[in-house]
Amino acid sequence: MFAGTTMLLAVAAEAAEEAAQSGGLPQLNPHHFTPQLFWLAVTFVALLFVMSKIALPRVADVIEERRDRIKRDLDAASRLKDETDKALADYEKALADARANASGIAKQTREKLAAETEAERQRVDTQITAKLKEADARIAATKSKALSAIGDIATETARAVVEKLIAQDVPAEDVKKVLRPLAGE
Amino acid sequence: MELAAAKMIGAGLACSALIGAGVGIGNIFGNYLSGAMRNPSAAPGQFTNLLIGFALAEATGLFGLLIALIILYG
């Protein structure tokens, strides 16, 4: 079919040649086919050679190198980022642990202090109770002493009054004898 | 009728192939525009296909124009 196409083109070209020679389409003038084809082949093969051997490998190398470099940099960056993330996670964990620890310690200390305070309070309580008892005893003693002293004071006072009244010394036992029933002992 | 007159008429008639080219190109760009209006983010991805479609539709019209030029000047 390619041969057929070429033949068709050649026939058409020949038919058009007469018309073409007289100022028709230059494209269809077969005279010009060979030089164009020859130089097209020469220049295209030369271009193919230059491109594939010289120009395109250079461009490919630069693009490849840039891509590798970027990939390496990105890999390093992502690796460093992973390390940073890990360090951050570790730090956070340590902080959380420390905080948990701290609250535990605080609780422990609170309990210990509370226990100590309680013990102290009880000790002080015991002391105070003892002191109160002692004071009560002293008050009772003083009271009984005072009460017993009242009898003597009353006797003395009565004696002084009687003496004043009767201008005579009265012995204390006599006064006591009189006062005793009045005291209601 | 003279050959020159017939050539002119023939060339003029051959240019009617460009009607199809105009309709086809308008179709392609119209569809691309309506698609781009509905989905603007997908439009740049299809831009190459748009140009390919345009060139192929234009080509058939230009085949007719070519015949006209060959009749006129060949």
Add this chain to the structure above:
Amino acid sequence: MAAEGAGHHGPMEQFEIRNIFHLDLFGHDISFTNSSLMMVVALALISGFMIFAMRGRSLVPSRVQSLAEIAYEYVAGMVKENLGEEGMKFFPWVFSIFIFILILNLVGLIPGNFTVTSHIIVTFALAAMVWLVATFIGFWTHGLGYLKLFVPEGVPVWLMPVIIPIELISYFIRPISHSVRLFANMMAGHTMLEVFAGFAVMLPWWGKIAPAGFMVAFTGLEFLVAFLQALIFTVLTCIYLNDAVHMHH
């Protein structure tokens, strides 16, 4: 302007091949023409640019090096998308096709220059090369199983006598459509430019502005078309190669 004789500048005169040196090889004419000159200029520009751009070879590219790298990455992306990673062995060839056609198209847009790709024989030679290479690779990879390309899956048997000729014809039309697309775009573009330039020259002073303004806009469009047609040629090359290497249609 139409099929007139020699005195009048027609829009087709810009496509004339003019000899610069006359050379002969075994009786065949291989003169160095304006077309050949443009091809050599394109070759020099491409090689010079690529080699100069990579002179620094720095990891942080300069602007010129960036340009070369962008071209490389763009075509490499295209090849990888259509052919997979293993398709990179075709990359220098595909890249050469792309950059050659692109620079030939662009150089032709400089006023006064000759557009090499506006000749059907040039584009047909390139398209035929692509088609032949794809067919050869197809047979080399799959042997005679490559012919299964014309028998798509899931087609009922009674439909085969219709489908197979259609597939065959569309396969053989490939080099023609591939080449004519580029050729017609270039020729039509340059013819339009020449016609409107003719208007701008011929019309009196009050009529010169409109064609000139249109030409400015149209030249911008022609730059786009130059790039686009090089791209389309390359994309279709990759697709045809993909059909040959991996046969799922």
